[in-house]
Amino acid sequence: MTTKPLLDYFEHVLPLTEAEKSIVAAAFQERKVKRRHFILQKGDVCKHHTFVVAGCFRMYLVDEKGKEHTLQFAIENWWITDIASFYAAEPSSLYIEALEHSTVLQLKKEDQSKFFDDSLTFNRIFRTLTENALVNAHRRILQNISFTAEERYLDFLKRYPQFLQRVSNVQIASYLGVTPEFLSTIRKKMVGS
Amino acid sequence: MTTKPLLDYFEHVLPLTEAEKSIVAAAFQERKVKRRHFILQKGDVCKHHTFVVAGCFRMYLVDEKGKEHTLQFAIENWWITDIASFYAAEPSSLYIEALEHSTVLQLKKEDQSKFFDDSLTFNRIFRTLTENALVNAHRRILQNISFTAEERYLDFLKRYPQFLQRVSNVQIASYLGVTPEFLSTIRKKMVGS
DNA sequence: CCTCTTTCTTAAGCTACCTTATAGGCTACC
DNA sequence: GGTAGCCTATAAGGTAGCTTAAGAAAGAGG
Numbered sequence: 300m301t302t303k304p305l306l307d308y309f310e311h312v313l314p315l316t317e318a319e320k321s322i323v324a325a326a327f328q329e330r331k332v333k334r335r336h337f338i339l340q341k342g343d344v345c346k347h348h349t350f351v352v353a354g355c356f357r358m359y360l361v362d363e364k365g366k367e368h369t370l371q372f373a374i375e376n377w378w379i380t381d382i383a384s385f386y387a388a389e390p391s392s393l394y395i396e397a398l399e400h401s402t403v404l405q406l407k408k409e410d411q412s413k414f415f416d417d418s419l420t421f422n423r424i425f426r427t428l429t430e431n432a433l434v435n436a437h438r439r440i441l442q443n444i445s446f447t448a449e450e451r452y453l454d455f456l457k458r459y460p461q462f463l464q465r466v467s468n469v470q471i472a473s474y475l476g477v478t479p480e481f482l483s484t485i486r487k488k489m490v491g492s
Numbered sequence: 493m494t495t496k497p498l499l500d501y502f503e504h505v506l507p508l509t510e511a512e513k514s515i516v517a518a519a520f521q522e523r524k525v526k527r528r529h530f531i532l533q534k535g536d537v538c539k540h541h542t543f544v545v546a547g548c549f550r551m552y553l554v555d556e557k558g559k560e561h562t563l564q565f566a567i568e569n570w571w572i573t574d575i576a577s578f579y580a581a582e583p584s585s586l587y588i589e590a591l592e593h594s595t596v597l598q599l600k601k602e603d604q605s606k607f608f609d610d611s612l613t614f615n616r617i618f619r620t621l622t623e624n625a626l627v628n629a630h631r632r633i634l635q636n637i638s639f640t641a642e643e644r645y646l647d648f649l650k651r652y653p654q655f656l657q658r659v660s661n662v663q664i665a666s667y668l669g670v671t672p673e674f675l676s677t678i679r680k681k682m683v684g685s
Numbered sequence: 686c687c688t689c690t691t692t693c694t695t696a697a698g699c700t701a702c703c704t705t706a707t708a709g710g711c712t713a714c715c
Numbered sequence: 716g717g718t719a720g721c722c723t724a725t726a727a728g729g730t731a732g733c734t735t736a737a738g739a740a741a742g743a744g745g
Binding site for chain 1: 691692693694695696
């Protein structure tokens with residue numbers, strides 16, 4: 300069953316009753332996404348919370364000069380959602396693209412709202428997930444304003460070594476906020492030392 | 493009563509029953525903080541969620557070269573908490589300093605946990621606050637990797653004009669991730685144009 | 686298996702931002 | 716009411732990171 304990774308993930312936060320498990324299994328919809336296809340494009344309203352069962356995604360912005368800036372990657376057991384668009388029900392300014400053939404589980408906003416109206420458990424789980432995401436976001440902000448590009452790259456390597464095999468250096472550069480050429484010189488310098 | 497701004501703030505998210513209001517009023521503790529005093533210092537575990545009733549704070553990191561990097565300011569009706577330290581119960585790497593004589597309301601972690609065990613309402617309120625904070629954090633990450641220093645300053649002016657009167661340019665520079673000298677040249681250039 | 690696209694690297698010249706230093710204006714406090 | 720401490724501004728020289736360009740290597744897809 301495809302929902303198993305999601306149920307395991309939830310139980311890692313808070314134990315679920317059997318009833319809650321079947322509610323989750325019923326509410327989330329499985330979806331296959333091919334490489335280079337999008338589950339969100341600029342202008343769309345983000346209507347789903349997306350949990351990655353298999354595969355790899357990136358969420359990015361394209362600026363007025365056409366340059367891409369990556370906010371987040373996601374692989375197995377990660378969430379990838381434009382929460383600004385999702386919660387405000389406004390058109391997104393972001394793209395979410397599959398970097399590999401992928402399988403996701405999606406929760407519609409209406410179904411999530413029902414969960415939140417009724418269930419203490421689901422409020423606690425999503426509150427915890429959001430707290431964790433915020434802690435990560437705060438760390439990244441601090442790194443962006445206080446680290447050099449090389450320090451940010453080293454931290455990325457340490458924190459997300461799994462991504463190295465799966466996303467290109469072009470995309471890592473756009474996550475770190477540098478050009479691919481400069482990332483290349485950083486890598487060259489590191490080999491030397 | 494000092495808790496009124498907090499109750500108003502909560503009700504702006506979700507209506508509270510009278511019973512819930514008195515629970516809140518009882519759980520939060522008022523505290524006066526003098527200018528240049530700290531409610532959190534590096535090495536301390538952050539044990540309270542802090543709501544600002546009056547005054548002004550900044551939360552910052554001091555790096556190994558002694559330079560300060562500001563994560564957040566807070567004035568009336570803002571929260572200021574090192575959530576990484578708060579939720580993980582680990583020593584903080586941050587300082588939270590009063591920039592003016594201030595009054596805050598603080599909620600101990602144990603009391604918040606009790607709220608979360610029992611109350612759907614409080615889970616929903618804090619989930620919503622955390623979501624909003626995450627949306628803001630995401631916007632700031634995008635700005636940091638895709639905006640120039642001048643663009644970040646312009647957005648800061650537009651978004652937080654109240655802060656201009658209350659925090660120094662040195663501190664704004666440390667929030668934007670530039671030196672005070674460079675902020676000064678940006679400001680000079682703007683007047684000219 | 687072959688071709689087209691993407692990826693990575695290297696290098697030269699350039700720009701944004703930093704460092705250090707100096708100086709004037711403002712505030713606060715003895 | 717003077718002096719110390721902080722805040723802002725200005726300028727010169729330095730460095731991190733960008734732009735453009737070009738070629739080699741690796742993959743994707745037919």
